[in-house]
Amino acid sequence: MSKQILKTKLLPLAALFVCALSQAAEPIRIGMIEGMSGPFANAGQAVARNLQFAIERINAKGGVRLPDGARPLALVSIDNKQGVEESLIALRQLTDQRIGFVTQGNSSAVAAALIDGVDKHNQRMPAQRVLFLNYSAVDPTLTNEKCSFWHFRFDAHADMRMHALTEVIKDDSSAKRVYLIGQDYSFGQQLARSARAQIGAKRPDIAIVGDELHPIGKIKDFTPYIAKIRASGADTVVTGNWGNDLTLLVKAAREGGLNVKFYTFYGNGLGAPAAIGEAGVGRVRAVAEWHPNSGQGIANSPSDAYYESFRRRYPQPEDDYVHMRMHLMIEMLAAAIEKAGSTEAAAVAKAMEGARYKNAFHEAIMRADDHQLMQPLYVSVMRKTSDGSVRFDNEGSGYGFKTERYLPLASTMLPTSCRMKRPD
Structure with missing residues (x-):
């Protein structure tokens, strides 16, 4: 050989x-x-x-x-x-x-x-x-x-995410009466304080007509909370709810016919788009460091390719949350x-x-x-895939999110009060 x-x-x-x-x-x-x-x-x-x-x-x-x-x-x-x-x-x-x-x-x-x-x-x-x-x-x-x-x-x-959301609220002339609702623990409490401070600074004309904290992971029916929001005359809801607390909240809003705008931290996944359905189109917004349609309009978008690779790895619609x-x-x-x-x-x-x-x-x-x-942040608004406004939907719901405001890295930085103790 x-x-x-x-x-x-x-x-x-x-x-x-x-x-x-x-x-x-x-x-x-x-x-x-x-x-x-x-x-x-x-x-x-x-x-x-x-x-x-x-x-x-x-x-x-x-x-x-x-x-x-x-x-x-x-x-x-x-x-x-x-x-x-x-x-x-x-x-x-x-x-x-x-x-x-x-x-x-x-x-x-x-x-x-x-x-x-x-x-x-x-x-x-x-x-x-x-x-x-x-x-x-x-x-x-x-x-x-x-x-x-x-x-x-x-x-x-939370303050960085709220900064991004309130940059959009600042320019939303239809936002006049805001209702705050969140989970009753450290994050939810801080979010409410941050929303009040930032909305007050950027849009002092807006009235905060409700400030509600509910037990985390305990509420099965948010209908009573939706009734309070309706009674307040709110036209806008700001929430940091996540997981089932968000899904059940928006589901109750849809079933109760509450036609308000939702500014959310996590409204673009874990069942929320499907739960709110048609009522959320043009009304539900979410803030994130990236979203599947962030590359929309870019030929051969690397963002699209990245997302498609995730979908190939996890092809089931319910697994689609990147x-x-x-x-x-x-x-x-x-x-x-x-x-x-x-x-x-x-x-x-x-x-x-x-x-x-x-x-x-x-x-x-x-x-x-x-x-x-x-890192950069995106505020995106819910759209239907069937009308051609977005390419990718979320979790097979037929609804996806389209960029409304992009904040580059330099625009998301906030000061810190950290006094870090370093090891010897």
Whole structure:
């Protein structure tokens, strides 16, 4: 057998050998603490899909490159049933397994407890420190007075999101009487304060005719709340509700014939578009760091291609809720590990500070002062796909969202009061 033939036959074997080494490499585990059961199970399951999608993309490129070789990422999830105590127990389980990266987001109350828990763990166990990566808990205090070196937030906080919404409300001449409704915990309370302050500053002529907080995850029928909104004479509703609390609210509004505008944080998914249906066209708005139709009108849009790849991975309509920030979080984590040349928490944190992210349709900067991600924001309005105004619908509902206002990165930055204590 000639050397050339032998070499040709050996090439596939070498490829298999490299593949086997890659598969044998110890994965870098990311521990997700999230509500996977109960009233907000759909929100937790959406997170798991998005994180898994992002992890698969990293692994498909060969994993995370380290001095001793490439390692794949792996997701380990624990159901916290949306409880604080359960989340702290989950944190101990993950640290007992020596998992160095913990992620959570669907509750600012849980996030606050985890920040405190991670701080205490890292003080007790300096040789086994962990980083907390927050993809959705948006209470502004978490990167202001409660900021921590060990915590990074990848979502725009409530004041930043409210800034984007009120930029649209400011120019909405039909908005004269606003009703605030939200969930009764730290995030909902902060959102109400932020809405009052920002609307008062930008549109002092607007009357706040209601300010309602309801128990989180407890209300099965929002009809009484819709009756209050109608009685107030409101023409506009501002809400940060998410999960079933949002779906049931907008469903009750539709069934009750409440014809008002909804300015929401999360009205573009998890059943909300289908729940409100035709009544939401031109009336329901949402704010997000990205949405599926953000590339509309751009030939060969990279944004469209990205979204279509997610739809191929999760073809069921009910699985269609894409969180760009979660994908970005995983990519920035992988890049920081590679820059640090280590999975050690402090080294990765320092590599993450000031890090920049940029792809063909999105950019972001992790601000070192408070570990708050700065990125563009979109305010989009609900439209029907059947009338040709949007290409992609949400969750097979027949309704999608079209960009109404784009705020570039520089326009979303707000000051911070963080006074971060850094490790020695």
